[in-house]
Amino acid sequence: MAVDWYLMDQPPIYNGGFEGEEFFAYAQDGFKEMLDTTMLCDNVEFINSDFSVITPGKAIIQSVTPDTQLKAEDRQILVPIGTLQTYSYIRFEDEIWIIASEPSNNKFYEKAVLKVCHNQLRWQDPETKKIFEYWCWCEDVTRYSSGVFKGNIVITYDKQYSLLLPMDKNTRRLHDGMRFMLEMSNDVPLVYKLTKFNGLTNNNKNVKLLNLSLTQTVYDENTDSVDMMLADYKQNNVEPTEKYGYTCELTYKADTISLSSFEKYSATFYDNEHNVVDDIEYHWGISDNDFDEKDLVLTTGDNFVKVTVKNNRDLVGKQFHLNVLSSVDTILASVVITITALW
Incomplete structure (x- = not known):
């Protein structure tokens, strides 16, 4: 009963x-x-x-x-x-x-x-050249200041953010002096430098957290990539193509692809005088991760490739290199692509 x-x-x-x-x-x-x-x-x-x-x-x-x-x-x-x-x-x-x-x-x-977490901290490891993107909680610790410090000689930025993100094998490699591109102001990126690494305060038994203090610094158009939203960006394992008499440039809208979506990437070759060269033999390839053909599909066209990611939740957060390869498989250009969720 x-x-x-x-x-x-x-x-x-x-x-x-x-x-x-x-x-x-x-x-x-x-x-x-x-x-x-x-x-x-x-x-x-x-x-x-x-x-x-x-x-x-x-x-x-x-x-x-x-x-x-x-x-x-x-x-x-x-x-x-x-x-x-x-x-x-x-x-x-x-x-x-x-x-x-x-x-x-x-x-x-x-x-x-x-x-x-409304923001993601994005950086490139200076040694491995791998790109990481971590969700973080962000607090403006100078919200009541003017944003600048007036010294006796020069005026410097005073804007600072405090970030909270997980501590793991990737974030432990962050260090003082690294620069990050966090936001845009009138199409100009605002760049911040890591000035305090705190891995002790929230180094709990199970949930280990990292506190970072970032201070606004100066944008450098020679080293910072607006397209990639990366400060101090360096392409990974790209063979200098100038010695062949031409250079290869990749153009694209985004370096992220959501599940059940696709992005197009185009390759353009230029001679030393920046004239377009059309008779270069090349092909597209993927490196870094072993993806099944059913999960990641390349469809080539006239000077472009369409990369399609199937709906597989296990792919979220993974990265791969999309490479432009010569006839002897030399990497002529490369971009790191991250797979994201649908939202």
Whole structure:
């Protein structure tokens, strides 16, 4: 008779006479069933630092009606104990939220603080030349200043941002002095220099976070790429084509491709006087990752290639090099392309 109306699954029955055993037996199972059977929960995705693991799940999101503008960037998440230890981000409400605190629990569920990520920090590793892009929480720590510092001799920028992002094998390679292109002002990129690397303050047991302080610096058109939105950008493994009597230039709208989408990339060859050369034999190729033909398709045309990414969630966050290759497979030009989600 009880089976017809009992909500909870039958937990283990303890006969030791201790109330604590019965409490713990029901507590966590009861919370999990509440997520499965009530409307209190939200459908979310648990994501690791480099987006290589995306796991759907359910959670209770709190503080959704903040009282101040600053609190609008914060949420609290309740999940079964042991859920958050291996993840860095939560996706819900079509936004990315970083797990900004070490999870703690009250024997029923575990709880952590989330901060919304509106921006991505993008950089190129100076040694490997690989391009990375990480969602981060950003705070303007000089919001009440004029943005400049008037010294006795010169006027320097005073605008600073504080960034919070996951600490992993990629972000640990960041160092003081690296430059980043964060935003555009009237078609002019605003570049910032890393002035403080803080990996100690939030070096928790499970959720490890990195605090970065960035100070505005000067844009250098000789080293910074507006198209790539990268400061100190260097092409990777590109053979100097001047020795062949021509150069190869790639043109494209974006260096990212969403799932179930495509982008076109064009190659143009110029002689030493910058005249277009049409009789160069070349072909297109991909390097860095082994992609199945069903996931990544190249369709060539007249001086262009269309790269199509199929709908495979496992590809999100992965990168590959699209290369222009000579008849002997020498790399004449290259671009790093990142696969992104649909939103």
